[in-house]
Amino acid sequence: MEKRRLWLKKEKKKSKNLSEMTECEMKSETKCDPTAFNSTFLHGSPTPICSCLVSFFNSHFISFNYFSISATANVRYSLNVPQSALAGDFDSGNLENISEVLMEATSPVRRVLFISAGASHSVALLSGNIVCSWGRGEDGQLGHGDAEDRFSPTQLSALDGHEIVSVTCGADHTTAYSETRTEVYSWGWGDFGRLGHGNSSDLFTPKPIKALHGLKIRQIACGDSHCLAVTMEGEVQSWGRNQNGQLGLGTTEDSLVPQKIQAFEGTPIKMVAAGAEHTAAVTEDGELFGWGWGRYGNLGLGDRNDRLVPQKVSSVDGDKMVMVACGWRHTISVSSLGGLYTYGWSKYGQLGHGDFEDRLVPHRLEALCGDNISQISGGWRHTMALTTDGKLYGWGWNKFGQVGAGDNIDHCSPIQIKFPQDQAHPLIQISCGWRHTLAVTDKQNVFSWGRGTNGQLGHGESVDRNTPMILEALSVDGCSGQQIESSNVDPSSGKTWVSPTERYAIVPDEPVQGPSTSVRGNGSDANVPENDVKRLRV
Incomplete structure (x- = not known):
């Protein structure tokens, strides 16, 4: 001794x-x-x-x-x-x-590398390939093996050691990708086959998608009920709900497993984006495509028709597109020159053009014509844009403060979002959920604001916030050096069951904004079914 x-x-x-x-x-x-x-x-x-x-x-x-x-x-x-x-x-x-x-x-022990926001849950990828999730857990979307909400970031222990390099949230489901294992994992609400496992069962812990095993994935996009994956070769796989052709397979049949979009054969895709029931893509050559549900002009094709296969968007003034994002029923794209375009549904001002009228083709957002846009994200009814110098702008629906402007009124034009003075560092990443927003600064601080009912803001409470608030558990200026709670679940013991139909409510669609025959010259109005309804998550 x-x-x-x-x-x-x-x-x-x-x-x-x-x-x-x-x-x-x-x-x-x-x-x-x-x-x-x-x-x-x-x-x-x-x-x-x-x-x-x-x-x-x-x-x-x-x-x-x-x-x-x-x-x-x-x-x-x-x-x-x-x-x-x-x-x-x-x-x-x-x-x-x-x-x-x-x-x-x-110092710090953990750094946030990537964030993603779902309908009412959030996920973060940390250094050391650690995945954390928090917020609503009713459908298993947090991956902790139960249906409990989490009000602060909790380490997803089922993915420990899997060397995850990306995470993506759908509305009530989540995906992750392991580059070394070439595996895509999915979990959460499984209706319509959105998890890609060949059935409609829920999963409460991550499970690899067999059909994607061995594929080197560049990017994954998740919408409300469908998903897409872009391979390093530029091919696109899609699966899940397909009521309006959002999978791009030429049919309206749901796909319970990933299928290759044949329409893109010979056309390498750079990235894809998924909305509620529509999809958009940008090719390596800068061309913009849209398909799926088009009632509000959200495909950018000049009408309100659905498309079952990808169709090229021609009216973007000859600019090459470099990125695209989808909100619930609207679409945002950015050109190689940094210009921002929006189109689709605008009842809450989410297009940012100073009014509430739909646009059937992409329109340049003049309010931000002097800014170079580096990143975009679309929420349910709000939009966020990040500039190359780290400034953040938001607009659209703001009932829960998700725009982050310090109020709860809708904004039909972009407004710059202010951060606490001592924490006002340039931003490097943003992500919109349905009613909340996440952001990361270049100092590795994470902020969240908007709806907090299910703990999706990560502050350990169920309070809404209408201004950005630092998420201390994951931030350098907070307590990121402390131990994050772990779910400690056995990956093989997760619960699974088929989603009951009572999880849906049948609701009528929103009325079309603008004149019934045209929208200020933005394109012709196709026939819209009077009794068109959508099934919405209760």
Whole structure:
């Protein structure tokens, strides 16, 4: 025991002089084997000295390119090993010193790499390939093995070790992609086959989609009840609900498993976006396509007809498109010159043109003509746009404060969103849910605002917010160094059952905005069924 005390005392002294020790070790001819260190330090074998710790961090903090849905730039991050993974022959005093070394070397321990917002839930990908989810969990969309809501970010333990590089939320379901395993995982509400597993069952923990195994995926887009995946070769797979042709397969039959969109054969796709029942895509050559439900002009084709296969949008002034996003019934696109275009439904001003009239073809948003747009996101009835210099604009439906303007009135023109002065750093990512919004700054702070009933804002409460509020559990300026609660579920024990039909309410569609025969010259008005109804989630 006396020898151990002397050893611990010596080790504490070493850790205080880590910088000197590191310099000394670098000059030494003796090298520490990072591979051996990984097996000993992480799995509870003999305690390494601090020089091995430095060698381990140098060998494991590697950069990794990840494709962001904004289609603007690669996000670079480090695969940091979380402090909670450490194990070994430590007593409390020595562990405290090692903890200080870790915090200094990796501060913060976790960094948010990507965020995604669903109807009433949120998901984040953190450094170390950690996935967290929070908000509504009734349909299993959080992946924690139960139907409980979570009011703060909770680590999705079922995906630990799967090396997830992207996450995407649908309305009440979620997907994730593992690049090393070439697996797409899905979970949540399964009606219409939106999970891609060949049935309509719900899943309360992630499950790989067999039909996509082995495919290298560039991007995944999830709408209300359908999903699409773009491969590295530019091919598109689609699955789920297809009542209005939103899968692009030439039929109106739902698909319980992914199917390749044959209409894009020979036309490489750069990215896709999914709305409630319509879909949009941008090709590698900058062409814009739309298909699915078109009642509000949200396909951009000059009429209100549905399309069962992708059709090219021709009226964009010859500009090449580089990205596209879909709201519930409206569409947003950005040109190579940074111009922003909107079209479709505008009852709540979500198109941003200063009025509430639908547009049947893409219209340039003049209010932002002096700004270069780097990222866009569409909510149920609101829209957000991020500029290259990190400014954020929002407009549209604002009943719950989801625009973030500090009020609860609708805005039919873009308004710049203000952040707390001491936290007003440029933004690098945004994501709109149905009634809430998420954003990440270049200082790795996460903000959320809007509807909070199910905890989707992540603040540990069920309160709405009409201005951005820092999500402390995931932010550098909050408490991101603390341990995030884990769901601790066995991936094989998740509940599953078929979604009952009573989850739907039959509701009439919104009336068409503008004259019945035309909308200020934006295109002809096709026949609209008088009794057209949609099934909406209760």
